[in-house]
Amino acid sequence: MSTLTRPAKVTLGSSVRRTSPRRTGRRGAYKGLLFMLPFLIGFVLTYVVPIGYAFSQSVHEKKSSGIGFGPTKTVFAGFANFSSILSDGTFWAGMLRTLLFGAAQITVMLGISLLLALLLDGVAARAVRFFRAGLLIPYVIPGVVSTLIWLFLYSPTASPIVDIAHRAGTSVTFFGGLNTYLSLGNLLTWQGIGFNMILISASLQALPRELYEAARLDGAKEWRIAWSIKAPNITGILVLTGMFSLIGRLQLFTEPLFLRYVAPESISTDFTPMLEIFDRAFKTGDYQYAAAESLVLAAATGILAFVFYRVTNRKMS
Secondary structure, three states, rough: OOOOOOOOOOOOOOOOOOHHHHHHHHHHHHHHOOOOOHHHHHHHHHHHHHHHHHHHOOOOEEEEEEOOOOEEEEEEEOOOHHHHHHHOOHHHHHHHHHHHHHHHHHHHHHHHHHHHHHHHOOOOHHHHHHHHHHHHHHOOOOEEEEEHHHHHOOOOOOOHHHHHHHHHOOOOOOOOOOOHHHHHHHHHHHHHHHHHHHHHHHHHHHHOOOHHHHHHOOOHHHHHHHHHHHHHHHHHHHHHHHHHHHHHOOOOOHHHHHHHOOOOOOOOOOOOOOHHHHHHHOOOOOOHHHHHHHHHHHHHHHHHHHHHHHHHHHHOO
C-alpha cells in the first residue's frame, strides 16, 4: 500500500514568503495604472486642461478705461458672462434652429441607414462587403473635403447640376429659405449614412438566425421579418446612433461655415451655436464670452443627450 506524502510545512524561518492578497491587488492596480497612464496623460492635456482654461477665461471680461477710448483690461467678472448668455436670444435661437434641423435630418439619415442595412442583411457576403465599402467612402472622406465637393455642386456658377438645369430650360436654386436646410441636410446625410449603416448592419449580424428560420416556417415574408423581428431587436443601436448624431448636430460647424461663402445671405454668422462662438471669438475678439458660450453649449449638449437616451430607452423597453 502506497503512502501519501504530505506537503512540507513552511516555517517562519523558511526562504519562501507568502504574498498577501492585499499586496497582490495593489501590484495589479499599479500595473493597470501604468497601462492607463498614456491615455490619462492625453485625456488631461486634450480635455481637462482646455476645459479648465475655458472656464478661467469665462469668468473674466474685457473693459475699456475712461469713456471707452482707453486701453482694454481683462478683469474678473464672476458669472456675468453666463448670466448674459441665459438672456441671449441670438444664441438660443441658433440652438433651437439646430435642434429642429437635426431632428428632421437625423430621422431621415437613420431611416435610410436602417433600410440599407436591412437590404444588405439578405445579400451574399461578397456583395455585402462591396456595398459596405462603397457606402463608407463618404464617411472616410474628411469633412472639409466632402463639403468642398458639395460646395462645387451647389455653386450657382460652376455646378454641373445648375448647368444641366439651365440647358433643360429650368432653374435650380440650392439656397434660400427651405432650400438652405435641404442642401445642408443632404450633405450631412450623405456623410453619415455609411457609418450608421455599418453599425446597424453589425447589430443585425449579431441576431440569432433561428428567429428568421422560425418566422419563415410560419410563412412570414422577408419584409415582415425585417419589420417585426429585425428592426425591433436593434433598437439599442438605433438609440446609440441617434444620440451620437444629436451630439454631432449640436456641434455643427464646418459644413455651414464653408457653405456660407456661397450663400452668406442664407447662412448667417449665428446660424448654429458653433458659428456664433467662432464669430464671437475670432472676429469680434470677445474670447471670454465665447469661452462661456462654449461651456454652456457643452453642458446643454450633455443634458440633451442624456435626456434623449433615457426617454428613448424607456420607450423602446
